[in-house]
Amino acid sequence: xxxxxxxxxxxxxxxxxxxxxxxxxxxxxxxxxxxxxxxxxxxxxxxxxxxxxxxxxxxxxxxxxxxxxxxxxxxxxxxxxxxxxxxxxxxxxxxxxxxxxxxxxxxxxxxxxxxxxxxxxxxxxxxxxxxxxxxxxxxxxxxxxxxxxxxxxxxxxxxxxxxxxxxxxxxxxxxxxxxxxxxxxxxxxxxxxxxxxxxxxxxxxxxxxxxxxxxxxxxxxxxxxxxxxxxxxxxxxxxxxxxxxxxxxxxxxxxxxxxxxxxxxxxxxxxxxxxxxxxxxxxxxxxxxxxxxxxxxxxxxxxxxxxxxxxxxxxxxxxxxxxxxxxxxxxxxx
Amino acid sequence: xxxxxxxxxxxxxxxxxxxxxxxxxxxxxxxxxxxxxxxxxxxxxxxxxxxxxxxxxxxxxxxxxxxxxxxxxxxxxxxxxxxxxxxxxxxxxxxxxxxxxxxxxxxxxxxxxxxxxxxxxxxxxxxxxxxxxxxxxxxxxxxxxxxxxxxxxxxxxxxxxxxxxxxxxxxxxxxxxxxxxxxxxxxxxxxxxxxxxxxxxxxxxxxxxxxxxxxxxxxxxxxxxxxxxxxxxxxxxxxxxxxxxxxxxxxxxxxxxxxxxxxxxxxxxxxxxxxxxxxxxxxx
Numbered sequence: 001x002x003x004x005x006x007x008x009x010x011x012x013x014x015x016x017x018x019x020x021x022x023x024x025x026x027x028x029x030x031x032x033x034x035x036x037x038x039x040x041x042x043x044x045x046x047x048x049x050x051x052x053x054x055x056x057x058x059x060x061x062x063x064x065x066x067x068x069x070x071x072x073x074x075x076x077x078x079x080x081x082x083x084x085x086x087x088x089x090x091x092x093x094x095x096x097x098x099x100x101x102x103x104x105x106x107x108x109x110x111x112x113x114x115x116x117x118x119x120x121x122x123x124x125x126x127x128x129x130x131x132x133x134x135x136x137x138x139x140x141x142x143x144x145x146x147x148x149x150x151x152x153x154x155x156x157x158x159x160x161x162x163x164x165x166x167x168x169x170x171x172x173x174x175x176x177x178x179x180x181x182x183x184x185x186x187x188x189x190x191x192x193x194x195x196x197x198x199x200x201x202x203x204x205x206x207x208x209x210x211x212x213x214x215x216x217x218x219x220x221x222x223x224x225x226x227x228x229x230x231x232x233x234x235x236x237x238x239x240x241x242x243x244x245x246x247x248x249x250x251x252x253x254x255x256x257x258x259x260x261x262x263x264x265x266x267x268x269x270x271x272x273x274x275x276x277x278x279x280x281x282x283x284x285x286x287x288x289x290x291x292x293x294x295x296x297x298x299x300x301x302x303x304x305x306x307x308x309x310x311x312x313x314x315x316x317x318x319x320x321x322x323x324x325x326x327x328x329x330x331x332x333x334x
Numbered sequence: 335x336x337x338x339x340x341x342x343x344x345x346x347x348x349x350x351x352x353x354x355x356x357x358x359x360x361x362x363x364x365x366x367x368x369x370x371x372x373x374x375x376x377x378x379x380x381x382x383x384x385x386x387x388x389x390x391x392x393x394x395x396x397x398x399x400x401x402x403x404x405x406x407x408x409x410x411x412x413x414x415x416x417x418x419x420x421x422x423x424x425x426x427x428x429x430x431x432x433x434x435x436x437x438x439x440x441x442x443x444x445x446x447x448x449x450x451x452x453x454x455x456x457x458x459x460x461x462x463x464x465x466x467x468x469x470x471x472x473x474x475x476x477x478x479x480x481x482x483x484x485x486x487x488x489x490x491x492x493x494x495x496x497x498x499x500x501x502x503x504x505x506x507x508x509x510x511x512x513x514x515x516x517x518x519x520x521x522x523x524x525x526x527x528x529x530x531x532x533x534x535x536x537x538x539x540x541x542x543x544x545x546x547x548x549x550x551x552x553x554x555x556x557x558x559x560x561x562x563x564x565x566x567x568x569x570x571x572x573x574x575x576x577x578x579x580x581x582x583x584x585x586x587x588x589x590x591x592x593x594x595x596x597x598x599x600x601x602x603x604x605x606x607x608x609x610x611x612x613x614x615x616x617x618x
Contacts, residue, residue: 011462144588
């Protein structure tokens with residue numbers, strides 16, 4: 001609970017910072033929105049409507065009010081509440097990020113465990129070399145290589161958009177296409193949506209995936225030398241159980257902690273990967289509003305992603321607390 | 335005396351072949367960047383050069399990385415793009431490290447005072463949003479160019495150093511050597527920068543080497559969306575983005591600059607790991 005309160009404070013702080021940065025823009029947003037041929041009166045009227053003629057702390061207050069009203073202000077270009085744009089584009093990004101996060105966690109742990117189990121054999125060496133390459137390759141370069149491979153040679157996985165043109169989208173319930181089609185029992189759409197997700201999610205997750213693998217490997221090897229593992233072995237517990245039960249659980253604590261951080265770079269990289277895969281998500285919207293200097297929308301995008309990131313980190317902390325009895329027991333005061 | 339010490343360092347460093355590979359990559363990239371006008375096969379292609387007869391040539395002996403849609407040699411442009419990438423890394427780190435480290439030292443040493451609370455709360459605020467997004471937002475409201483990209487990355491990068499040094503300073507402040515310095519009445523400045531800081535240097539140096547790669551990567555990401563160095567000057571991210579439009583056919587336009595980014599990041603990562611190992615061996 002205290003963690004939650006602190007998060008709200010941090011997000012409020014973030015809004016102040018972003019707000020100040022956004023208002024530092026040289027030039028007049030109202031003039032920019034109306035174009036050079038608008039009359040001076042029209043510009044003044046818009047300035048007054050947007051409260052741009054008032055001091056910055058008053059502007060901040062108005063903005064905060066718009067947040068609590070739930071609309072995040074009005075986009076200067078689409079002329080509709082920013083929240084509508086966000087509601088339209090956020091689910092696609094969330095879906096992509098969730099799948100990429102899933103890849104990252106599952107395959108990262110898998111490779112890490114494999115690497116530690118077969119430490120210093122060829123399996124381990126292959127994984128470690130791949131890890132160095134994978135971590136160093138930016139997501140947008142991975143995306144380009146994947147598009148090249150699959151777009152040219154194997155057309156198993158589509159490289160554009162969220163659904164194939166011939167397939168009708170399931171009714172919008174959550175906005176997550178996979179979940180919507182699952183809920184409405186539309187199997188064709190589900191398979192197609194999953195296929196579309198595969199390449200962008202893979203290119204987003206690759207860097208973090210190998211990071212997780214490396215960390216898991218290191219902490220497994222470190223914990224393998226600990227007394228409690230030796231004790232478990234001495235009791236005659238089968239090796240498989242020792243690894244799965246005694247070694248695995250404490251060893252993934254650092255991996256899970258770092259997952260939160262990797263999720264940050266994942267969301268950031270989604271900005272670039274969505275562009276390449278023509279993915280109709282928040283990031284593409286974000287880039288568009290950034291290039292048009294649509295201030296209200298920029299602030300909203302940064303804030304929404306800040307909230308997503310914060311929520312993910314709270315979840316990560318909860319998982320870590322669950323895994324690590326030292327944290328769990330201290331917080332309960334035992 | 336000094337030579338033997340360097341010799342010992344080199345011996346330990348070279349025991350891990352990966353570190354040596356990293357060093358070779360980094361030295362190679364720096365060499366190509368510094369001597370780009372002499373090393374690049376077509377130095378004039380780094381600017382607004384157009385020759386449509388040579389456009390979109392696949393990789394060949396004359397153009398190892400092929401040519402782009404304006405007929406410019408991609409290899410030459412990659413060499414020149416190394417310059418702005420490295421410049422970005424150096425400038426950003428030389429802003430971020432002093433600021434971040436000083437704030438971290440202050441907050442860590444004056445733990446639980448208002449200084450600590452103020453600095454660390456602000457740090458948390460900056461860390462509460464994915465770094466690339468904050469950098470994108472900042473660059474987008476400014477004019478898109480290399481200087482502003484460097485400003486944006488600096489604004490979002492310092493908190494990492496603050497947090498890193500904060501952690502070390504909070505534990506070092508209880509060490510005997512710090513307490514005895516306090517007892518003999520050393521100034522706060524002396525304690526922060528002459529007693530605590532030297533014990534953090536190895537960790538900071540390791541992080542700086544790794545960060546060179548990451549800053550360059552973020553810089554490439556910014557130029558990828560058009561918010562970095564502006565054309566016709568070459569930037570790795572811009573080259574990847576421009577080439578992506580002609581993807582299946584003229585793959586070399588974007589793939590080689592992309593691999594170049596990977597190479598730089600890989601080089602600094604391997605080197606950073608090597609330096610990190612070196613320091614931990616030294617202390618052991």
